[in-house]
Amino acid sequence: MGNTASQCPALDDPAMQWPYCPSFPAAVAITACFATLTVAHCFQAIIYRKKFCWVICMATAWETAGFTMRLLGARDPRKQTFSIGSNLLILLSPLWVNAFAYMVVGRMIYYWLPNRSVWKIKARTMTGWFVWLDVITFFIQATGGSMIENDDPKQAKLGLYIYMGGIGLQQGFLILFVLIMIKFHLDVRRIGRHQPTSWRPQLYSLYVALTLITVRIIFRLVEFSSGINGPIPKNESYFYALEATPMVLAIGTFAVIHPGRTLTGSESEFSRLIIEKGKRRWWCCGRRARTKLDPDFEMNNWVEDGSRSPPGARETLPLHEPRRSGERRGGKREHRSHRHHSRRYSSRRQSDKQVLWDPVRAA
Numbered sequence: 001m002g003n004t005a006s007q008c009p010a011l012d013d014p015a016m017q018w019p020y021c022p023s024f025p026a027a028v029a030i031t032a033c034f035a036t037l038t039v040a041h042c043f044q045a046i047i048y049r050k051k052f053c054w055v056i057c058m059a060t061a062w063e064t065a066g067f068t069m070r071l072l073g074a075r076d077p078r079k080q081t082f083s084i085g086s087n088l089l090i091l092l093s094p095l096w097v098n099a100f101a102y103m104v105v106g107r108m109i110y111y112w113l114p115n116r117s118v119w120k121i122k123a124r125t126m127t128g129w130f131v132w133l134d135v136i137t138f139f140i141q142a143t144g145g146s147m148i149e150n151d152d153p154k155q156a157k158l159g160l161y162i163y164m165g166g167i168g169l170q171q172g173f174l175i176l177f178v179l180i181m182i183k184f185h186l187d188v189r190r191i192g193r194h195q196p197t198s199w200r201p202q203l204y205s206l207y208v209a210l211t212l213i214t215v216r217i218i219f220r221l222v223e224f225s226s227g228i229n230g231p232i233p234k235n236e237s238y239f240y241a242l243e244a245t246p247m248v249l250a251i252g253t254f255a256v257i258h259p260g261r262t263l264t265g266s267e268s269e270f271s272r273l274i275i276e277k278g279k280r281r282w283w284c285c286g287r288r289a290r291t292k293l294d295p296d297f298e299m300n301n302w303v304e305d306g307s308r309s310p311p312g313a314r315e316t317l318p319l320h321e322p323r324r325s326g327e328r329r330g331g332k333r334e335h336r337s338h339r340h341h342s343r344r345y346s347s348r349r350q351s352d353k354q355v356l357w358d359p360v361r362a363a
Contacts, residue, residue, distance in 0.1 A: 008077055017083035018073065019234045026236075027071035030244045034064040037248070040255045048260020052103045059096030060251055066090040067244070084149045090243070091145045091163070091220075094213055095138045097250060098170065101206055102130040102177065104259050109184055111268045112192045112199050118183050124270050126180065133173050140166030148228065160224055171217045174210060181206065197262045205257040212250040216243055 008021035038060035045053035066089030073082030106127030110116050116123050144166055147159020181203070188199055219242035223232045232238050263269075 013078075015078040017080050018077050019229070020236050022070060022074035022077065023236060023240075024071055024074040026240055027067055027074055030240070030248065031064060031067040031071055033248050034060055034067060034251075037251050037255055038064055041251075041258075044255070044258045044260055048258065050260045050263070052107075053100075053259070055096055055103060056100040056251065056254055059093050059100065062089045062093035062096065063247060063251070066093060080149075084146075087149065088142070088145050092138060092142055094216060094247060095134055095141070095170065097209070097213060097247070097254075098174065099131050099134045100254070101210060102127055102134065104202070104263075105177070105181055105184065105206060106130075107259070107263050107268055107270070108199060108202060110270060111263055112188050112195060113184070114191060114193050118180055118187065130173065130177060134170075137166050137170045137173065140169065156228060160228060164221060164224055167217055167220055171214065171221075174214060174217075178210060195265075195267075197264055199262065201257050202259060202262040205253045209250040209253045212246040212253075216246045219243060 009016050011020070038057065041053065041057050041060055045051075045057060066086050069082045069086040069089070073079065073086060076082065106123045109118055109123035109126070113123075118126065141163050144159045144161070144163030147155050148163060150156045150159060185203060192199065219238070223230070223238070226232065
């Protein structure tokens with residue numbers, strides 16, 4: 001994949017920012033693919049009303065921006081901004097796809113399994129853990145990727161090692177996540193709940209997408225194992241075959257089999273957490289201590305038991321009946337000013353008027 005000789009300077013030119021002459025037609029083709037996928041995912045996220053799909057939209061947007069800078073770099077290979085920006089966006093955008101896969105599988109566990117957990121790990125908790133692990137690998141790879149373009153060879157080599165460590169962690173987390181997917185696969189076949197849609201297309205598409213991401217990770221590890229100036233980084237064909245193409249196919253798989261088609265209804269989304277406010281803490285500027293309760297677990301235990309109030313729920317107090325001015329609770333009259341009684345009655349009514357927690361409405 002070469003470029004015109006008039007546009008590409010000699011590779012030994014100190015101002016040359018690429019290890020080869022970037023192909024302009026190939027960059028245009030891949031940019032068009034990712035731009036199309038960006039529009040498709042954003043449109044489906046709106047149509048199916050899936051708020052968490054903004055994550056896959058970010059992945060396609062970053063890929064589109066990265067390859068757009070790459071085609072601009074093919075026109076001006078001496079400009080460092082295009083080279084650094086393109087490499088960083090393309091290196092980091094697959095992490096958005098990983099996070100999206102974690103969110104989809106978590107909602108599948110929540111939707112199809114009756115206990116809404118795998119290996120006694122709640123779907124919401126599992127999703128949060130893997131998303132935070134993805135954030136950690138994101139910062140590690142961002143740190144290493146930004147150092148690779150350093151003019152100092154020692155700093156560039158250190159950045160290369162940091163990036164390879166981050167991408168190795170990413171693959172390790174993916175392997176652990178695939179084990180959870182296999183466990184879900186076995187459980188849903190055995191005790192899965194009946195839903196209007198089938199879990200099979202979505203799960204198989206996840207297998208395909210994560211396999212393609214694994215191919216891309218292995219390519220990156222092999223590419224950088226021989227250093228920045230190795231034979232693979234100097235050949236653009238490997239980049240398009242083992243980096244760009246797998247990512248187009250992985251993101252395209254989610255566009256064809258979109259989670260909005262299989263995860264339908266109110267049960268396909270995590271229920272809102274109930275926040276219980278405690279005592280004020282003087283060491284935290286007087287803010288109340290807050291405890292987050294999962295209504296799918298803590299509240300369901302209370303509903304089945306029925307012997308105690310749910311955590312965070314208050315006892316219902318009877319509302320005051322309207323009384324004549326000056327009348328006490330026992331029926332005796334006391335001559336007080338109407339103004340004084342109105343203030344006292346209003347404050348009592350506001351403090352006593354509380355709402356009983358309704359599990360049916362909360363669900």
